[in-house]
Amino acid sequence: MTTMGLEVRREAEALVIELVGDWELSHAIPRLGPLLENDSQAPAAEAVDFDATGLGSWDSSLLTFLQQGMIHCEAHDLEFRSDNLPEDIARLLELARAVPEKETERASAAVSFPSAVGTGGLAAWDSLVAAVAFLGEATDSFLRLFLFRLRMRWRDFWVVVQANSSGALPIVTLIAFLVGMIISFLGAVVLRRFGAGYFVSYLVGYGMLREMASLMTGIIMAGRTGAAFAAELGSMKITEEIDAYRTLGISPVDHLVVPRVLGILVTMPLLTIYAGFIGILGGMVVAILVLDLTVTQFVGGLMSAVTLPDALLGVFKGTVFGLIIGLAGCMKGMQTGGDASAVGKAATSAVVLGITLIIAANAVIDWLAVLLDV
């Protein structure tokens, strides 16, 4: 077995490349361009010819060299003579040269800044239009639900209720307990400095009921349920199940979105109340262990500080967050397009959109609460 090689010689106007030895992909593939440049003989070559008499075995490395050479010749107006190549090689080259069936219309990679801005703007506009259309359809369905003109699919509703209640309790318990402890630790550090350790129950009570119970439950549910909605509806989109509703003249929103959104809308306030309770428990444990408060002191402080409107604000927030998570998840699912990878993207963007909107809504509600002095 001899190693691959090239011999270059001039015959009149043609540069003859002698292919020798065994060509294997394990060796570097030579290029035709430098060979032509090295040819110092004037006038410059007008054609490239080959001599394959010394060629041993060969594989794709030789074909790559030849194809690249062919492209080089076309670009530089040189004649590429394949007549002296073995017939099977010539045939494969011819096959590789065949015109593609369809013109490729993929845009080139380089995009100018204005065009990127324009494309981005149009895409943003499109997704805004799609979101408004989805919200309109959902509003229409919910209106018909409240007017008893919609046949509710209770089974899907109960499945969602179950997944968001007993199914979500362990994680909500854990997170709420830890958050309660964290608030209490924070109080221990800050309040003890002023000798006001007693007031840690105020901090835990306000913090959990007004803010953290609904916010943490919302974030957990956005990751858990919002993503699940998007993935479920997204795969239904891909298997054309949603199209099948549409072509039967049945609203997929009625059948798929309404039970899901209603399910999370019902369970989120309940979970928020539960999370608030567990969080206060977590805070109390830290207060007793670290701040040496008694249960009576902690609960007493809590009862004198926290009022019912504080708790109701949290429950209201939880309800709003539930609506946001349900709608964001279902919307991203219904808008899934294309293939299986789009389902993953839909689930991801449902979570991102859900959490972003929850936090934004939280800020707005807090502001309104301050304005309204709740």
Place this chain on the structure above:
Amino acid sequence: MDSGAPEENRAPPIEVRGLTMRYGPLVIMEDLNFQVRRGEILVIMGGSGSGKSTLLKHLIGLKAPAEGSILFEGQDFHQADARTRKGILRRMGVLYQNGALWSGLTLAENVALPLEEYTELDARSIGEVVSLKLSLVGLRGFEAFYPSEISGGMRKRAALARATALDPEVLFFDEPSSGLDPISASRLDDLILQLRDSFGTTIVVVSHDLESIFKIADRALFLDIKEKTMTAMGTPQALRESPPSDEVRRFMTRTSEAGPDARLEAGPETGLQVGPEPGSSLDSSASHDMKTPRRRKEP
């Protein structure tokens, strides 16, 4: 289902006028003009990526025409109000490529849903209609199964039961034989023929399965990916015997070469006997393009 002989003077079930289909700026097909006649089986043929399925999506109202119009018994679906649209949708059925049965519902519930939506039948009568529809497609006793528990061929037949639940006047099939073994595919072809013969249903089929096309099609139209429009319309036999273009001839005779003197005339096998090392990476990559087009699956 009473749309038979006496209604010859009604508007054609489907009429396509000057239709242009687009995905964003990309034109798929332009200037499509054809009518579907009552009670015929029309096959939309074309290579992969030629826009067959896109055309189907336009015909069933899922996509709006970029230009031109599609008339369903003289009514433009996309111009009509919600009530007319629902009336149009009620009179047509669609069999999607993989069935598109609702995965959360049993077969019986799948078939029952359109009946519940559109009729005033009580639960018992609906159950009986569902049993009838399922046994017509050979699925008696499978009422309580979920779509994931049955085979692909059974899923398609169950989907056919759902598509015919409301006795549609027009039925659309998207690649009925894709993903099916020859026996199941032929069985589905028989069902299509029987639907037309016994109910007089007008049927539009998207397919590139030649065998099935010759078996079921009354007429076939060909979408040419290069011309970006339809280049042929007629019986499959006529299209094979006197093809109006080279592309149609190649499609109808299942050949890949461009002309009679093509290099690969000798057949793909001889074309592959190259390179001294059999089984090298070269062989497998080269053979991929040279195989004749696959028939039952989109590549």
